[in-house]
Structures are given as C-alpha cells and as structure tokens.
Amino acid sequence: MGKSPCRDEREGLKKGPWTVEEDRKLLDYIQKHGHGRWRILPNNAGLKRCGKSCRLRWTNYLRPDIKRGRFSFEEEDTIIQLHGVLGNKWSAIAAHLPGRTDNEIKNYWNTHIRKRLLRMGIDPVTHTPRLDLLELYSILSSSLYHSSQLNNFPSQQPGVGPLGNPNLQGLATADHLLSPQYKTTEITSQYDPQQNQYHNTLVSNQFQSSHPIHELNTSTYAAQVNQLHSAVQETRPCAASHALSTPFRREPQLTQAKLEQLSPNLTNFIRQNALTNLWPSMGDQPNLARNDFPLQNVDSIIDPQLENEILQTRNNIDQQIPNYSFGSLTTTTSPSPTPLSSTTGHLRQLQH
DNA sequence: AACAGTATCAACCGCACCAAT
DNA sequence: GATTGGTGCGGTTGATACTGT
Secondary structure (H helix, E strand, O other): OOOOOOOOOOOOOOOOOOOHHHHHHHHHHHHHHOOOOOOOHHHHHOOOOOHHHHHHHHHHHHOOOOOOOOOOHHHHHHHHHHHHHHOOOHHHHHOOOOOOOHHHHHHHHHHHHHHHHHHHOEOOOOOOEOHHHHHHHHHHHHHHHHHHHHHHOOOOOOOOOHHHOHHHHHHHHOOOOOOOOOEEEEEEEEEEOOOOEEEEEEEEEEOOOOOOHHHOOHHHHHHHHHHHHHHHHHHOHHHHHHHHHOOOOOOOOOOHHHHHHHOHHHHHHHHHOHHHHHOHHHOOOOOOOHHHOOOOOHHHHHOHHHHHHHHHHHHHHHHHOOOOOOOOOOOOOOOOOOOOOOOHHHHHHHOO
16 A cells, blocks of 8 residues: 555645645646656645645646536536435546536535535435434324324225325335336335234335436425335334324324414425325315325425424424324434435525 | 624545556 | 555545624
8 A cells, every 4th residue: 555645744844725826836837847746746846745735736726627616507417416326426426527626526515415405305325305304294294194084084994094095105106206226115005904003014126217317306306205204104113103003093192283383384384285195185175186286385395494393393292292202303314225316406496 | 893603615634546666 | 465656535624704693
C-alpha cells in the first residue's frame, strides 16, 4: 500500500484555503508542464503545499472544463437516478455529468438532495419510504378505519378487511408501476375464523417492468406508500393488531373524533387522500374504482409542516393515551433493501 | 445592531488500489 | 512476493455566508 502523501508532510507546508497567488502559480505551472507527478509538482511550481493538496485544488476547482453554478433539473435528475443505482459512487456519478466533480456532486447531494428526500419521507440511502413516518401514518389511518368499520361493518366477514379489499391489494402491490430491476412485495390476506383476524403475508417478487424510471410519478409513490403501509402493519405485531387483524380488539384506540381533536389537518389529509382508497366508506364517493382515486394531494405527506404535525401528534397521543404505544417508531430501517427510483418527480414539485 | 443557529462547500484526511521496482 | 510511489475515492471538517431572533 502506498501511503498518503500528506501524512509525512514536512514542516512549513501550508494548509487551508488557497490564495489567488497560489492558484496562479499552480495554473501557470500546469499550463507549461501539464499535470501529474503531483509529489514533485509543488516544489517545481514554488508552492508550499503537498502534492495531494495541489491535485485536489486542480481537479476540484482550477480545471478549465469545470462547470460552476447551480445544478440544472436534468443534472439533479441524473444524480438521483444514478445514486439509486450506484449509491455513493460519486466519481462514477460524476462521469455522467460533464464538468461536475465528484466532490461537488457529493456536497450537493448532502446539502440539498439528501435533506429534501428526508423531508419527503424517503430514506436517501435506500430510496425507500421512511418507516418512522409511514408507521405513524398507518396507525393513525387504522384508527380512522376502526371508527368507520364500527359504523359500516357491523359483522366481520372475510374479504371486507382492508387487505381483503381487492382494490387495495391491487393498489398495494402496483407492480406494473414499479421501477425495473427491483424486487417488490405482494401482500396477501387470509381470514382466520378461529382467531377472528386476518393474517397478512408478504411475498417477495422479482419482476421486470417495461416502464422506464422517468415515467414513474406521484401515483407510483402513492402505491408504494400503500405497499409499505401494509408491510409495516404486517411486520409490526402491535401495529398489525390495530390496523388489520382485529378491528374490534378491546385495546385503547384513537377515535376519529379524538384524532381530529389532536390533529385536524392530518385527519383531513388522511380522509381526503390515500385512505379514500383504503376505506371508501370514509370518502365522498364510496366504491369507486382504483383509477377514480388520483391521490392528488399525496405529496402533502412530505410537507415539513405536516411532518412536524405528525411528530407532534404522536407526542400528544403518547401523553393523552398512555396505553396506545407506538413502540419504537424512530427507526429508519427499511423492510427491504429495494431501492425506489420514483423520487425525482416529487422532488421537482418541492423545488424552489 | 448583535448574536445564535444553520447551511454551504472547499479542503482535508485516511484508506485502498494499482503499477513500477 | 514485498515494498514504494502515485493516484482515486468517500467521509469529515471547519471557515464562511446566510438567516432568524
């Protein structure tokens, strides 16, 4: 292994920001002699810098073909899509963006894109929805479901639970919308009359989609939110018991009125959007087909204000209904390592 | 106006890989 | 095969700019 050139730096070598004079010396030298041989370059150029520092200054700043200024929409799309495939391979991503350095892309990702993804509720590492938000969303949703079920489904029957709803199953899997090359999960639901509850199963599927990434849109994201919504409840026993399996369990529950009192905006959001699909009885137009529900405002779930309200509501619920435990909702662990490449459209809506 | 908190990004650091010796 | 120099890469730091109070 070669050792780092700067680790054995001699006394007197300068560090820190480059001056105009240093830039000029480095540029002059490289214009005359070319770059390379970075270890001997500083001496020859009259610079009190280590070779590595000179190389970085050249490649990240002084190179004539460097494009400076704000990233374009196209560049940002490229970064997000490549990151979904390549991960933090900044140099590989930079190879697809002429004039941009890996360092610049890395900084832009960490300071802009990553934060925006987090605000959207998307894990920037796996490109999948964050479970901490989804889980609360699903639990709150389930409470609305309970109250609606009490009003509209006096007797429990196989097939009428949330995942017994064929529209929901189609929406939850939505595999024809998902991006190519990635695995997804299919959710199946079976009613167990002995235990008076549903058993929901995740089945992993590998498939190829004919839809390119750029065709993915808000409805894709909504479908995946619903998929994760179901997956969360399946993998979390506590949440599952509330949301899917036993609608009439005698456990502390949030009533719709209570939830509205705690969080009117969130309740309104749930009623107006995704849950209209899940539980048509709560919507204005019951029994509509899947395509009749465009989920037009699903992006509002990624609004920072709503996110704050979700967290605040969770705290309020913790305080007011002590037995209604959310468990550990702070995890951002994804249920699967499957990337989600449908993020760029949503980013676009949040920009500027 | 002053201060604190936050965002940005150039530069640095440490490690890994590769080729030459 | 071991050593060494050169370079690339990703993560982190810290100075500066910006924003809010």
